[in-house]
Amino acid sequence: MNDLRNESIHLMLNLSTVCNLACRYCIVDAGRAYGAQEQLMSQDTGHTTIDWLFDTFPSSSRYLIGFLGGEPFLNFSTMQSVMKYAIERGNKSGISIEFTAITNGTRINEERISFLRQYPFHLVFSMDGPLTIHDSLRITARGKGTHHMVVKAFEKALGCQSSTFSVGVSCTLTKGTDSDAILQYFRNFEVGSLKMEWVRISNDSALYPDSTDISRYRDTLLHRAEWFTSCMESTGRSPDYTFRNIVARYATNNTHNHHCAAAQSIFGISTIGDIYPCSYFSGDDNYIIGSVRTGLSEDRVKAYLMQTSVMEYEDCRTCAVRNICSGGCPVARRYTGKIDCALTQLEVEAGQKTFEKLIKNDPFCIMAIGNRAAAEELRNGLVQLQLGGCQDDGR
Numbered sequence: 001m002n003d004l005r006n007e008s009i010h011l012m013l014n015l016s017t018v019c020n021l022a023c024r025y026c027i028v029d030a031g032r033a034y035g036a037q038e039q040l041m042s043q044d045t046g047h048t049t050i051d052w053l054f055d056t057f058p059s060s061s062r063y064l065i066g067f068l069g070g071e072p073f074l075n076f077s078t079m080q081s082v083m084k085y086a087i088e089r090g091n092k093s094g095i096s097i098e099f100t101a102i103t104n105g106t107r108i109n110e111e112r113i114s115f116l117r118q119y120p121f122h123l124v125f126s127m128d129g130p131l132t133i134h135d136s137l138r139i140t141a142r143g144k145g146t147h148h149m150v151v152k153a154f155e156k157a158l159g160c161q162s163s164t165f166s167v168g169v170s171c172t173l174t175k176g177t178d179s180d181a182i183l184q185y186f187r188n189f190e191v192g193s194l195k196m197e198w199v200r201i202s203n204d205s206a207l208y209p210d211s212t213d214i215s216r217y218r219d220t221l222l223h224r225a226e227w228f229t230s231c232m233e234s235t236g237r238s239p240d241y242t243f244r245n246i247v248a249r250y251a252t253n254n255t256h257n258h259h260c261a262a263a264q265s266i267f268g269i270s271t272i273g274d275i276y277p278c279s280y281f282s283g284d285d286n287y288i289i290g291s292v293r294t295g296l297s298e299d300r301v302k303a304y305l306m307q308t309s310v311m312e313y314e315d316c317r318t319c320a321v322r323n324i325c326s327g328g329c330p331v332a333r334r335y336t337g338k339i340d341c342a343l344t345q346l347e348v349e350a351g352q353k354t355f356e357k358l359i360k361n362d363p364f365c366i367m368a369i370g371n372r373a374a375a376e377e378l379r380n381g382l383v384q385l386q387l388g389g390c391q392d393d394g395r
């Protein structure tokens, strides 16, 4: 295994393969997508996972432990137990621990928020915008909208934000939706993060964007860029997750052979403790790269990294944004067999323009997006900013 083991490690624990909603684009499909796995992760498997994490990456300085599902709050007792155990081990070893969870918001109440806010926690609500848009997509098994219920919990959580407890939104854009109205809606809330992404993996292909959506999205990107720039210039940070990532890649001249750090510093753990490059592969034996009981298989990790390198994708060879996109999300490729490149290219172009504007006004603005080490290197003349040219750093 390479020296990325010293990096910050992000674990994605699949606490529950089941969900109490039936959102139109969801791949979980009431748990069927996960095959014959246990529905809920046991506390024992949760603790074994934490032991594996500490034993495998002892020189990392930070762990980010994420909970997802299905709906992870259907298994709150394991979440609580894992958090307490991880903090206990972190205190002994001096490794800093942060948590995150992505939830549909229907099982969040005051008591649970009180528990979470005792820890460094980023709670992300899956929400798709104003009432009519949200309720056309995020529904119960009987087809009822969930907006009223989710907004109540979301606002409660927002009201509890602190220096260590923050709230974010993950929003899925689908064909025909008004992306600008959605952006404006979420800008009204003081969210710590906003991730707006087009549907990538779905049960329902009628939800994929067409050329009209793509051309309308150009305007939304302009508005996102303006918002991102004004937040960065006034506070040094922005909730816009996608822009932050694209700008960070330009700012640090960090080009990769892989779209993300799955199987390197990101690992997904299934309910039974199998390790995957990302938890969205859970249930597909072809993607198992180890087990928390027996450890990682170096051969399987290597095979995954080889298979998902941008160099392997014929369609990416001549792409202008290859160094930033690096082949797109491997989970989306696995489910749909393709990546919607027109959308990615628009986003990357908008991110590049934004970066160029920011860097012109303040060459050290990359410090503000959290990469102090790169900023110092730049300041000390150890590296030069270059836009372009693929650097093979093993990802």
Ligand code: SF4
Pocket (backbone or CB within 6 Å): 313, 315, 316, 317, 319, 320, 321, 322, 323, 325, 326, 327, 328, 339, 340, 341, 342, 344, 345
């Ligand atoms: S935008 Fe498409 S073609 Fe370009 S790198 Fe990404 S996946 Fe490959």
Ligand code: SF4
Pocket (backbone or CB within 6 Å): 259, 260, 261, 262, 266, 277, 278, 279, 280, 328, 329, 330, 331, 332
């Ligand atoms: S494989 Fe896709 S979903 Fe998983 S971490 Fe990478 S980008 Fe995210």
